[in-house]
Amino acid sequence: MTGRVLHAHLHLLDRQVVRADGRLLCKVDDLEIEWGEVPYVTAILAGPLALGPRVGGVIGRLMTGVTRLFRPEEDPAPPRVPMSLVGEIGSAVTVGGDVPEASLERWVREHLVDPLPGSGGRDPGLRGPRPVRRSEVPARDRLSSLVGRRVVDRDGADVGQVADVRLTQDGPLLGETTQALRLSGLVVVPRHTGQLFGYERGPGGNSPALVRAVIRRLHRGSRFVGWEQIGDPGDPIRLIEPRAALLPLHELFTRDDASASA
Numbered sequence: 001m002t003g004r005v006l007h008a009h010l011h012l013l014d015r016q017v018v019r020a021d022g023r024l025l026c027k028v029d030d031l032e033i034e035w036g037e038v039p040y041v042t043a044i045l046a047g048p049l050a051l052g053p054r055v056g057g058v059i060g061r062l063m064t065g066v067t068r069l070f071r072p073e074e075d076p077a078p079p080r081v082p083m084s085l086v087g088e089i090g091s092a093v094t095v096g097g098d099v100p101e102a103s104l105e106r107w108v109r110e111h112l113v114d115p116l117p118g119s120g121g122r123d124p125g126l127r128g129p130r131p132v133r134r135s136e137v138p139a140r141d142r143l144s145s146l147v148g149r150r151v152v153d154r155d156g157a158d159v160g161q162v163a164d165v166r167l168t169q170d171g172p173l174l175g176e177t178t179q180a181l182r183l184s185g186l187v188v189v190p191r192h193t194g195q196l197f198g199y200e201r202g203p204g205g206n207s208p209a210l211v212r213a214v215i216r217r218l219h220r221g222s223r224f225v226g227w228e229q230i231g232d233p234g235d236p237i238r239l240i241e242p243r244a245a246l247l248p249l250h251e252l253f254t255r256d257d258a259s260a261s262a
Contacts, residue, residue, distance in 0.1 A: 003170030005168050006169070007165070007167070011089065012028050012031065012089065015092055016092040018095070020096055026044075026046035028093060030044075030045040030054050032141075032142060038171055039233075041143065041167065042174075044080070044081040044086070049067055050078035053144070086178070148162060150237070152236050154238070154242055155242060157242075159225075163188065165185075166184050167183060185226045186225040189222040190221045229241050
């Protein structure tokens with residue numbers, strides 16, 4: 001049976017992460033990935049040290065620089081939520097277990113929410129995050145490092161750039177019952193068309209029909225690259241097939257819609 005299919009930018013990045021009781025923990029600012037024969041997502045990364053490199057440029061460097069300046073530990077790492085604790089992915093990402101709040105969310109709750117009448121005040125069950133150094137966490141890549149990367153086919157011809165990463169929940173087991181989100185493919189778009197925002201989807205999409213038609217017209221050169229079609233995931237990403245063999249993006253979503261309704 002095929003596992004659940006998600007797209008990293010569309011369904012995970014920038015979503016709120018909450019505990020089972022509804023308490024806000026952090027946001028999904030990036031995803032940690034484990035390479036190997038089956039690359040998969042290992043953890044949610046949160047906070048400015050995760051978001052800054054993803055934003056890039058002067059603003060991104062400023063975010064990370066200021067955060068490092070005020071963090072108490074040397075060479076700090078972003079807060080990390082293992083994917084084994086994720087129970088549900090919807091409009092928010094719900095996690096279980098003993099996960100500390102990120103610093104910003106804790107400050108907002110303590111200084112803005114808890115003083116309000118009827119808020120219930122400080123929950124003794126919530127604790128602050130322990131300072132973490134980068135040397136204490138696995139040296140893994142981030143999913144955002146793939147986005148924007150150039151893609152070339154087997155002959156070296158330009159295919160476009162990565163706009164999103166397709167994830168399928170059929171990877172290795174995390175804990176006893178949860179399967180990991182495996183990197184199953186890339187959404188590749190021509191350089192000039194920018195990000196998709198989900199409007200390019202097929203008949204099952206939620207966008208207005210006219211908007212969807214215009215966006216799909218603009219993205220008619222977009223392609224889906226299955227992970228098995230990648231020969232070298234470096235920079236640029238090199239494929240083992242010619243561009244003509246790649247699936248047009250609108251056909252992928254049409255096929256997904258047909259499978260969902262079957």
